[in-house]
Amino acid sequence: MASPEPLRAADDGTSRHARPARKISFELTNPAMLVLAVRAPLGLALTTPAAVDTAHSIKSEGFAVVPEARVPASIVADVRSAVSTRLEELLALADAAGADVLEQQYSFNEICHRKRLRWDMRLPEDTANGAWRELTASAVEQAMPVLRELCDEGHDPSVRMAGVVVSRPGAGPQSFHADGGPGLFNIFVPLVDVEPEADGTQYWPKSHLDPRAPDLALELKEGDAAMEEMVSPGCAAGGLICFDYTCVHRGRANGDRERPVAYIVVATSPDAVDKVNFPPTSVADAEPHVTETMPFWDDAASGASYANRRRRDQYLGMLADALREKGLVPDDGDAGAEARRRVRRMCEEGGDDAWSLSAQVTAVSKLLLEYM
Numbered sequence: 001m002a003s004p005e006p007l008r009a010a011d012d013g014t015s016r017h018a019r020p021a022r023k024i025s026f027e028l029t030n031p032a033m034l035v036l037a038v039r040a041p042l043g044l045a046l047t048t049p050a051a052v053d054t055a056h057s058i059k060s061e062g063f064a065v066v067p068e069a070r071v072p073a074s075i076v077a078d079v080r081s082a083v084s085t086r087l088e089e090l091l092a093l094a095d096a097a098g099a100d101v102l103e104q105q106y107s108f109n110e111i112c113h114r115k116r117l118r119w120d121m122r123l124p125e126d127t128a129n130g131a132w133r134e135l136t137a138s139a140v141e142q143a144m145p146v147l148r149e150l151c152d153e154g155h156d157p158s159v160r161m162a163g164v165v166v167s168r169p170g171a172g173p174q175s176f177h178a179d180g181g182p183g184l185f186n187i188f189v190p191l192v193d194v195e196p197e198a199d200g201t202q203y204w205p206k207s208h209l210d211p212r213a214p215d216l217a218l219e220l221k222e223g224d225a226a227m228e229e230m231v232s233p234g235c236a237a238g239g240l241i242c243f244d245y246t247c248v249h250r251g252r253a254n255g256d257r258e259r260p261v262a263y264i265v266v267a268t269s270p271d272a273v274d275k276v277n278f279p280p281t282s283v284a285d286a287e288p289h290v291t292e293t294m295p296f297w298d299d300a301a302s303g304a305s306y307a308n309r310r311r312r313d314q315y316l317g318m319l320a321d322a323l324r325e326k327g328l329v330p331d332d333g334d335a336g337a338e339a340r341r342r343v344r345r346m347c348e349e350g351g352d353d354a355w356s357l358s359a360q361v362t363a364v365s366k367l368l369l370e371y372m
């Protein structure tokens with residue numbers, strides 16, 4: 001990760017769909033880092049009693065919902081929809097790169113499968129006609145009075161990176177973890193409404209004050225006394241939850257919806273060190289023989305995965321031929337893409353995850369019986 005850039009004055013702002021120019025804009029100098037530029041003097045991010053209170057809660061508890069903060073709903077909706085589309089595109093690339101999309105723990109420059117059905121993605125700055133840039137700018141602008149309260153004397157907050165974590169239906173709870181060391185804060189922006197004590201992020205209050213907490217977190221189990229202390233704050237879509245990087249937390253088990261959360265990592269100390277979480281290789285350039293070596297969530301799944309992939313690809317080829325012979329794709333059409341589309345639709349209609357290789361094998365077998 002590159003060293004932090006200080007906040008600095010810029011000449012112009014950015015706007016989208018003729019929205020009024022915003023005070024904050026982002027400039028991408030390194031794919032992994034957004035450099036915040038503030039048009040107006042930094043003094044505009046005035047300290048308020050609410051900011052002092054929120055910063056106090058973060059210092060004492062490790063996390064806080066930033067009161068009253070809300071990224072405009074239209075920006076949140078545009079980013080939410082773009083995230084869903086982008087995730088599908090990246091999963092299709094991961095599949096083409098030879099990954100078992102659900103069962104394997106793959107890491108590429110644009111996407112990492114952090115836990116089964118939970119992905120961490122970086123988004124191009126111009127995602128959704130700039131809505132992504134606007135979301136991060138709006139979140140940082142609103143969090144700024146709080147972040148300045150958290151900063152080392154004489155240091156300005158600097159944005160290190162931003163991304164989105166998406167969990168999909170069926171995702172189990174994450175393991176408890178801290179994101180890293182001191183001097184860094186995360187701003188979470190849920191892109192869907194999150195009810196208290198439901199499927200959102202769960203925090204271990206005061207764990208950032210206990211150096212043993214990251215190790216203890218690895219051992220935490222349901223039923224432990226410490227589990228009584230956990231808090232999952234509610235937060236409306238576009239609201240902000242700010243937390244210390246050292247505070248132990250986890251994403252809770254998903255219900256039956258997709259739950260995307262944008263995050264922005266901010267350094268409040270010049271010495272803060274963040275670990276690089278995304279490797280350099282693009283998913284578009286990944287070699288199947290390398291992807292194959294990436295670990296599986298469950299060792300038992302790896303053998304079945306290899307066999308299922310071979311069968312699926314063989315049957316997809318047969319289905320594409322059958323569709324072509326039956327005139328179900330135009331002469332210049334992409335029969336392979338049509339075969340994959342039909343398989344995915346059949347999985348979804350059957351209530352299966354369309355990226356499950358075993359569900360795909362079942363679906364393609366049924367379609368072959370229908371068309372051959």
Ligand SMILES: O=C(O)CCC(=O)C(=O)O
Pocket residue numbers: 114120165167174200201202249250251252261
């Ligand atoms: O999904 C969430 O609410 C939290 C995600 C998270 O903490 C992570 O991916 O490290």
